[in-house]
Amino acid sequence: MSYNTETIRNIALAGHAGSGKTTLFEALLHAGGAIQTQGSVERGSTQSDTDPQEKTRGHSIDSCLAAIDRPRCHVNLIDTAGYADFRGAALSAFAAVETVAIVVNAANGIEYGTRRMMERARERGLARVLLVNKIDTDVARLEALVEALREEFGAECLPVNLPADSGAKVLDCFFHNDGATDFSSLAQAHQRILDQVVEINEAVMGSYLDAGEEALTPQQLHDAFEQCLREGHLVPICFVSARTGAGVAEFLELAERLLPNPAEGNPPPFLNVKDESIEVGADPARHVIADVFKIVNDPFVGKLGVFRVWQGTIRRDTQLFIDDGRKPFKVGHLFRLNGKQHVEIEQAIPGDIAAVAKVEEIHFDAVLHDSHDEDLIHLAPLRFPQPMFGLALEPKHKGQEQKLSQALSRLAEEDPCFRVEHHKELNETVVRGLSDLHLKVMLERMKERYGVEVITHPPRVAYRETIASRAEGHHRHKKQTGGAGQFGEVFLRVEPLDRGAGFQFVDEVKGGVIPNQFLPAIEKGVRQAMENGAVAGYPMQDLRVTVYDGKYHPVDSKEVAFVSAGKKAFLDAVGKARPIVLEPIVDVEVAIPEANVGDVTGGLAGKRARILGTDAQRGGELVIKAQAPLAELIDYPSELKAVTGGRGRYSLDLSHYEPVPPPVQKQLSEAWKPHAEED
Known part of the structure; x- marks a missing residue:
């Protein structure tokens, strides 16, 4: 199918675990003609849950992409994991879409995963849709749920369709206003959402007040609806049943007619090397800018970098750069992902989601571009939860240390919330994740993919050190070895900063008593001392170090001397500054x-x-x-x-x-x- 940027819709399915996202993903693919037979989570036959652990556990662990080609619309759909343990993969999908559809279990109502994903989508400036799933269940109290959604997330949450026949079907209340429903007048619902939509635009509001609804063209309604979504003035509520298919085709129609395309959605903040905002537009003729939001280490095709194109057109044989790298790579094969299938395509236009294979240098959050003529830019990073749960580990079998290191590196490439730390002082490797389940899954995946088994034990807690008061320190480093000596003398001051402020290094040296070329060496010594700690061996933070005096020797002063002097002067000051853990x-x-x-x-x-x-x-x-x-x-x-x-x-x-x-x-x-x- 041939399509352009205006006909693309990028949608992520998110929400609480058990809300039915994967089954809905299957239902949407089936209704859109992308698959012939709808798979089942219970049978392990879905397009998205292809990992052996996903099939065994019966829930998603990673995000999955698939495309739906409709006559007038190309939909890139991303299924994400609902468990909080796997939020990293879910949130990374938000970097690739204009719309997040939050799936709500009609039987369970608003759950904490619902709140979490609604807030994250709002923070990112994405259009939000509430998909109320399982409307055919006996316990679904749908009218009360709508009121709960409006109370929780605001009066801008309004139904655009309503269930009928005990959830067996849904009736549109935006474009059509006839028929009866189980709990409300369709005409009333139609009026409420129409009033909400037209008030966003003065011209549309004027036409509506002057001549009524009949005076509004479909394009005016689309533009006003899309503006409401973009500005958070409207959060549509759609009713569906992934099991029976009720409302599924209607949601696809809503996506085609009303959801923002890549040229309409709020673009994420792009920054140049000076962290100043830069404008990026969905123009296929401009220089290429694409963002890598997912890494997959596939045992058959190698390393896959999955990216969203924001500007320009990527074709096979295109030469692309990664971040500020000077060595380009050639796009030998360009793929579209449909579940586990990799479909070769000729090009990827603005708004497209595609992948390249076997590029070892590619990494999560990399910016791909085809020219160094313009300022190098980066995408403002997503806010991921900090991985706080840790396990220290070692290989179960001797001689697998190198294999373990490589396997952990591959896993860390794929998950932004999986971290690997190496503590030299204790000869300890620590992995950190969002929970014990998160780490358990990652270590099982390591065993399945790379054949590495490990022994685990509790790690050291990630304590930090700082100071509670201001103090001064001094050290003179003097060493004579028979030939050229070493000399450096440093006076410095330490003072505490607000919690979370990090570290500041300030130069207040006057009169050239320490030449400028030695100041980086002093800072290096200070940072070495901060890394090793002064009280209990933990890294230091939230303090300012000001170098204000010192001495040097025109022959004997060297960088190594000022590294040592800076380190010991800092430790001298910290010892007087009431250090705390x-x-x-x-x-x-x-x-x-x-x-x-x-x-x-x-x-x-x-x-x-x-x-x-x-x-x-x-x-x-x-x-x-x-x-x-x-x-x-x-x-x-x-x-x-x-x-x-x-x-x-x-x-x-x-x-x-x-x-x-x-x-x-x-x-x-x-x-x-x-x-x-x-x-």
Whole structure:
């Protein structure tokens, strides 16, 4: 099928686990003619859940792409994982689409995954649609759910169709206003959404007030509707049943007629090397700009970089650069992904989603371009949750250290919320993810794909160090070795910064007492000391270092001398500045049966947690919100499983750092002293 940018629709399906996204993904592909037979999650035959673990577990772990070619529309559809453990892959899809369709389980109502994805889509400036799924279930109280959605997310949430015949079908209430429904007048719903749409545009509002609805052209309605979506003035509510197909074809029609195309949606912020905004337009004739939002290490075709084209046209044999690299690569094969199938295509135009294979240098969030004539740019990064749950690991079999390192590197390429850390001082490799389930899945994937098994144990908590007061330090480095000597003297000042401010290095040297060429060496020494810590061996943060005086020797002064002088002057100052250890405090959300509330809140309180509140969910479930030190939650997965009989689940997000209690700091310092003395 031949199509252009104006006929492309890019849509991500997101929402809470169990809302039916994958089944809906199948239903949309079937209704759009992309597949002949609709697959089943239970049978492991869906287009999106192709990974062996996805089939075994019965839920999505990664995102999956497929395309639907309609007579007047080309739809790029992305199915994302619902479990909070796999949010990294879900959120990365938001970098490629104009619209996020949040799928809501009609039986369960608004769940915390619904809220989370609605907020993230709003932050990104994406059009949002609420897809109420499973409308044919007996427990679905749809009228009450609509009111709950409007109360939770705003009065801009309005139905554009309504269920009829107990959810067996839906009736359009935007373009058509005849017929009856189960719980509301179609004419009333039609009027409410029409009033919401026309008020966004003065010209459309004027025509409507002067001559009524008949005076509005289809193009005027489309433009006003699209503007409402783009500005968050309207969040359509659509009713569907992925199981029976009710409302599925109607949603595809809505996408074709009313959802924004790549030229209409809010473009994400592009920045140049100076972090200044730069304009990027959906023009096929301009220089190529594409963003890599997904990496797949495929055992058959090698490394795949999946990208969204924002500007220009990519064709086979195009020469592309990665970020600011000077060595181009040639696009030998250009693919469209349809589930696990890779379909070769001739070109990718603005708005397209495509992939290239076997380019080792390509990486997540890379910007692909075809010219260095214009300013190099990058896409403003997505906000991902910090991976706080950690496991230290080592290969189960000797001699597999190199193989383990390569396997971990491949896994980290694919998931922006999976991190690998190497702690030299303890000879320890630590992997971090969003939960114990997240890490368990990643390690099982490593075993299946790369044949590497590991032994795991709890890692060190990611403590940090800082200072509580201002102080000054000094050190003179003088070394005579028979020939040329080493000399450098540094006076500096340290002072605390606000939490989360990071590190600042300030030069206040006057009169050239330290030549400018030695200041980077002083900063290098300071950073070395900060990396190794001063109290308990943890990296330092949230402080300012100001170099204000010193001395040098015209013959003996060298960089190595000022590295040493800067390092020791800094440690001298920190020792006087009341150094403290900071611990990570995480936001905790625990979803549990209501009967377990007392046990769970009591257990959290015993872990120095602060309970912030609770949210009641449908089905007798409660979500407890709290803040707790990460160090207290190392064994929490097994504890929660025991208390709730395996029915509880939780998620963690880094909130902030704060000082540890004095007994904990003393314990950490004493444990570090032997290592410090060895250094």
